[in-house]
Amino acid sequence: xxxxxxxxxxxxxxxxxxxxxxxxxxxxxxxxxxxxxxxxxxxxxxxxxxxxxxxxxxxxxxxxxxxxxxxxxxxxxxxxxxxxxxxxxxxxxxxxxxxxxxxxxxxxxxxxxxxxxxxxxxxxxxxxxxxxxxxxxxxxxxxxxxxxxxxxxxxxxx
Numbered sequence: 001x002x003x004x005x006x007x008x009x010x011x012x013x014x015x016x017x018x019x020x021x022x023x024x025x026x027x028x029x030x031x032x033x034x035x036x037x038x039x040x041x042x043x044x045x046x047x048x049x050x051x052x053x054x055x056x057x058x059x060x061x062x063x064x065x066x067x068x069x070x071x072x073x074x075x076x077x078x079x080x081x082x083x084x085x086x087x088x089x090x091x092x093x094x095x096x097x098x099x100x101x102x103x104x105x106x107x108x109x110x111x112x113x114x115x116x117x118x119x120x121x122x123x124x125x126x127x128x129x130x131x132x133x134x135x136x137x138x139x140x141x142x143x144x145x146x147x148x149x150x151x152x153x154x155x156x157x158x
Contacts, residue, residue, distance in 0.1 A: 001025055001038075008101060008130030015106040016146070022129040022136045030100035030132035032066025039126055039135065043067045047119060047127040047143060049102040051091045051111070052083040059086065059094035059111035062154060063104050063127070063143060065118045071156040075114060078152050100132035104147045113149030115140075120151065 004013050004022040013022040029035035032046040039046075046066030052075065054060050060083055064070050076083050091099050096108035104113075104127050119125055119140045127143065129136045144151065 004129065004134055006131045006134060008097065009134035012103045012106060012130040012134070012136070015103075016136060020136050020138060020142075022134055024131070024134045026133070028100075028132050029128070029135050035126060035128075035135060036066065038133075041124070041126060044118070045122050045125050047104065047116075047125045047138075049104055049128055051086045051095060051099075051102060053086045053090055054079060054112065055082040055084075059090070059107070059109055061095070061102075061104065061107070061111040061113045061147070061149070062116070063113070063119070063147065063149065064116040064154060068116055068118055068155040070116075070154055074152075074154050074156075078114060078154070079112060097128075097130055098132070101128050101130050101134065103128050103130050104143060104149075106130075113147045114154055115143060115147065115149045115151045116154050117151045118155055119143065
């Protein structure tokens with residue numbers, strides 16, 4: 001682990017300010033399992049950012065616990081419109097980040113934001129920071145404040 005050096009990760013650090021530390025790993029943190037292994041936390045403590053496309057054409061950012069699958073029907077109901085999976089071009093155009101490095105801050109086009117209520121059970125969570133090997137540590141309250149999102153029940157339950 002080292003301080004951020006990649007341009008996108010440094011940009012996230014600038015947005016976050018000195019109260020947070022964006023760090024990079026030699027290994028990928030692109031998936032929740034990769035990130036948890038690199039950081040040394042549980043997969044559930046990874047705040048994975050997923051971008052969807054709303055029927056109206058706007059971006060929707062869902063920040064979910066790394067151990068959860070997102071229930072797209074729940075998200076659509078909360079938003080009041082259908083959503084679909086976003087492709088890599090849409091994600092980059094709307095957020096400014098590549099898939100695997102979408103940070104919950106600093107988007108090119110501000111998305112609608114929903115946060116997984118299951119993240120509340122952790123004192124510390126980790127989120128992507130602009131590249132597939134950069135992350136930063138925060139609390140659920142920080143996540144809510146930084147994103148302007150709202151916590152909701154968005155996980156797919158068996």
